Amino acid sequence: MILERLIKLVDACFEKGVSEGKWSNAAAGKYSVEVPKREGQGDYSTNMAMVMAGIEKKNPREIAGLLLELLSEDNAIIEKLEIAGPGFVNIFLKTQVWQDILNPVLASGENFGKSTIGNGKKVMVEFVSANPTGPLSIGHGRQAILGDAIARLLEATGHSVYREYYFNDAGRQMRVLGESTRARYLELQDKPFEFPEDGYQGEYIQDIAQSLLDEKGDSLSEQEDVLPFTEKAVEIIFADISSTLKRMGITFDNYYNEHSLYDEGHIDSVVQELRDKGLVYEKDDAVWFKTTEFGHEQDRVIIKKTGEPTYRLPDIAYHREKFKRNFDWMIDVFGSDHIATVPDVMAGLEALGYDSSKVTVVLHQFVTLTRNGKQVKMSTRKATFVTVDELLDMVGTDVARFYFMMRKADSQLEFDLDLATSEEKDNPVYYVQYGHARLCSIMRRAQDMGMSTISAENVDLSLLVEPEEIQLLKRISSFPGAIESAALELAPHRAIFFLMELAADWHSYYNKHKVIDPEHIEQAVTDARLCLVTALRLVFKNGLEMLGLTAPEKM
RNA sequence: GCCCGCGUAGCUCAGGGGAUAGAGCACAGGAUUCCUAAUCCUGGAGUCGUAGGUUCGAAUCCUACCGCGGGCACCA
Numbered sequence: 222m223i224l225e226r227l228i229k230l231v232d233a234c235f236e237k238g239v240s241e242g243k244w245s246n247a248a249a250g251k252y253s254v255e256v257p258k259r260e261g262q263g264d265y266s267t268n269m270a271m272v273m274a275g276i277e278k279k280n281p282r283e284i285a286g287l288l289l290e291l292l293s294e295d296n297a298i299i300e301k302l303e304i305a306g307p308g309f310v311n312i313f314l315k316t317q318v319w320q321d322i323l324n325p326v327l328a329s330g331e332n333f334g335k336s337t338i339g340n341g342k343k344v345m346v347e348f349v350s351a352n353p354t355g356p357l358s359i360g361h362g363r364q365a366i367l368g369d370a371i372a373r374l375l376e377a378t379g380h381s382v383y384r385e386y387y388f389n390d391a392g393r394q395m396r397v398l399g400e401s402t403r404a405r406y407l408e409l410q411d412k413p414f415e416f417p418e419d420g421y422q423g424e425y426i427q428d429i430a431q432s433l434l435d436e437k438g439d440s441l442s443e444q445e446d447v448l449p450f451t452e453k454a455v456e457i458i459f460a461d462i463s464s465t466l467k468r469m470g471i472t473f474d475n476y477y478n479e480h481s482l483y484d485e486g487h488i489d490s491v492v493q494e495l496r497d498k499g500l501v502y503e504k505d506d507a508v509w510f511k512t513t514e515f516g517h518e519q520d521r522v523i524i525k526k527t528g529e530p531t532y533r534l535p536d537i538a539y540h541r542e543k544f545k546r547n548f549d550w551m552i553d554v555f556g557s558d559h560i561a562t563v564p565d566v567m568a569g570l571e572a573l574g575y576d577s578s579k580v581t582v583v584l585h586q587f588v589t590l591t592r593n594g595k596q597v598k599m600s601t602r603k604a605t606f607v608t609v610d611e612l613l614d615m616v617g618t619d620v621a622r623f624y625f626m627m628r629k630a631d632s633q634l635e636f637d638l639d640l641a642t643s644e645e646k647d648n649p650v651y652y653v654q655y656g657h658a659r660l661c662s663i664m665r666r667a668q669d670m671g672m673s674t675i676s677a678e679n680v681d682l683s684l685l686v687e688p689e690e691i692q693l694l695k696r697i698s699s700f701p702g703a704i705e706s707a708a709l710e711l712a713p714h715r716a717i718f719f720l721m722e723l724a725a726d727w728h729s730y731y732n733k734h735k736v737i738d739p740e741h742i743e744q745a746v747t748d749a750r751l752c753l754v755t756a757l758r759l760v761f762k763n764g765l766e767m768l769g770l771t772a773p774e775k776m
Numbered sequence: 777g778c779c780c781g782c783g784u785a786g787c788u789c790a791g792g793g794g795a796u797a798g799a800g801c802a803c804a805g806g807a808u809u810c811c812u813a814a815u816c817c818u819g820g821a822g823u824c825g826u827a828g829g830u831u832c833g834a835a836u837c838c839u840a841c842c843g844c845g846g847g848c849a850c851c852a
Contacts, residue, residue, distance in 0.1 A: 253794095255794090257794095257795075258791095258794095258795075258796090258797085258798090259795070259796075262795070266794095266795090268793095268794060271794075271832075271833080274832070275831080275832065281832075305795075306794080306795045307794075307795075307832070307833070308794095308832090309794075309795070352852075389852075392851095392852085393851075393852090394851085394852070505850080506850090507850050508850095509850095518778075518779085518848095521849095521850095522849080522850045523850095524850085525850040526850060527850075529850085531849085531850065531851085531852090532851075532852045536852095556846095557780075557781070557845085557846055557847075558846065558847065558852095559847090559852085560779080560780055560781085560846070560847055560848095561779080561780090561847050561848060562852085563780095564779090584780080584781080586781065586782075586845075586846075587845070587846070589845090627789085628788095628789070628790095629789095629790085631781060631782070632781085632782070632789075632790095633781085633782070633844095633845065633846095635787095635788065635789090637788080640788090640801085647800085647801065647814085648814080649800070649801095651814050652800090652814075652815090654814085655812080655814050655815075656815095658812075658814090659811080659812065659815085662811065662812055663811050663812095664811095665811095666811050667811085714789095714790080715790095718790065718791095718799085721799080721800085722799085725799085728815055728816065729815090729816065729817090731811085731812095731815070731816080732807085732808095732813090732815060732816040732817080733816080733817095735810075735811060736811060737811050738810070738811075740810085741810090754811095775812085776812075776814065
């Protein structure tokens with residue numbers, strides 16, 4: 222909130238310099254205002270002089286001098302200015318600037334940290350999209366939580382978010398699923414059975430077979446068609462997936478069935494449209510899409526010689542439907558194994574005349590699971606994976622969510638089960654949550670003693686002068702910006718890091734200074750600190766809840 | 777072979793043109809008559825994979841190479 226204000230001020234000085242002929246406007250938008258890494262280098266600093274020096278071929282420190290003059294005309298918030306290093310202009314703000322943030326923060330209440338920069342933009346976040354062939358695995362878990370966190374952050378920044386789960390319950394995969402179920406069904410009755418070569422070996426298939434047996438008895442033993450088996454399996458597996466998602470606090474606005482693309486003729490119309498544009502041809506009894514027209518190395522088959530489309534075609538048709546449904550921004554959260562399909566879909570959309578830059582694909586790397594110091598290899602088919610449910614049983618929802626959000630999507634994520642289960646005390650999740658609980662504890666105490674913790678009226682905030690207090694005020698003021706960048710960069714880990722840094726500042730302050738101590742601390746100071754505590758609590762609570770984490774009042 | 781991601785402290789990872797490169801874990805030592813010790817404080821630890829290049833300035837951008845992971849189907 223303060224940073225935004227300062228950027229405006231620096232921009233104004235830049236404009237003024239331009240109009241006064243001090244420099245050209247060639248550096249517009251190229252300089253930045255940032256928080257310096259090191260203490261003693263100001264509250265903020267700008268590299269404008271250095272950026273401009275390169276363009277104007279002038280001495281950076283000389284330009285910095287001119288900028289300093291312009292900036293010093295504002296004595297409302299600026300305490301001190303200095304030129305440092307190769308040409309930074311360091312800006313020191315008056316302490317009061319920081320103290321004054323508390324009133325607006327407390328007034329915003331549960332809305333503090335939220336913003337409207339999204340401007341109601343319609344965003345679809347597609348994630349999980351696992352076909353109903355088995356329970357969600359750890360990899361799906363990462364995707365589910367990453368997608369959900371992105372959706373939550375976008376909501377918090379004023380976007381209109383729609384969550385969609387895309388799935389396919391037809392085709393070869395499903396046939397194998399049905400056959401696997403039938404085999405187990407027959408096996409349970411000690412009848413001869415044939416387990417498919419690449420069948421699903423998980424125990425959950427037995428459970429499905431058992432419930433089928435419970436419901437229908439042996440009436441399906443002579444069944445030729447696998448459909449009843451497939452349908453039952455899909456029903457049970459989907460119920461299982463839904464309950465897992467619910468446990469993680471994830472809901473969807475819509476489940477989109479790939480099959481509807483066929484029923485509603487979208488598949489055919491995409492092919493027809495591409496054909497009309499001359500981007501499709503027949504070869505070897507298959508239909509090919511000229512992806513080479515879009516800079517790809519080779520063309521791709523979109524309809525096999527069997528007459529069935531490859532996965533590319535429905536993917537393209539599905540994305541076209543997203544465009545038709547008028548989303549301004551479409552975010553796909555995929556595992557990195559889908560990387561090859563992305564360029565094909567983008568090419569398809571471009572071919573159909575859509576602006577593919579409205580689609581952002583967030584590819585997350587794999588989750589490697591370690592147990593007893595060794596990496597666990599996972600396969601859905603062989604059922605050697607650890608399910609999300611099992612993980613939740615072991616560590617709980619908050620820990621699972623936190624760990625999956627802690628890493629940027631591009632990084633592989635190591636989930637050390639031993640660490641997550643046995644060393645709970647060192648868990649960063651508890652570190653942050655404990656920060657919140659401590660604040661609540663102080664507020665409870667204050668309330669018991671009849672002090673107000675809600676309003677900053679009649680409180681002298683200028684009594685907040687300890688360096689740790691100023692540090693906390695700065696941290697609080699940077700909260701909305703931190704959420705904003707985490708949201709726009711689709712990087713929930715940034716929000717997590719903010720919370721960990723906030724917690725570190727707070728725990729440190731807590732150990733050094735007391736808030737309530739009638740014998741040693743004046744009431745006026747306590748009142749001011751209670752305002753700080755109340756604001757901090759808002760930041761913890763809003764931050765945690767924005768990310769789908771709980772903010773416990775006691776631990 | 778081609779494409780994508782990654783390579784930063786013993787381990788797990790932030791930082792992704794800016795000043796003296798950070799955190800957690802682990803390790804060593806210390807702090808509680810008082811708001812929750814699930815906390816805090818102190819300490820050591822680094823050729824930012826390698827070699828060039830661009831720049832006033834490179835862990836950050838470019839190129840090549842090395843290593844790890846993933847993908848290169850008329851499977852999804």
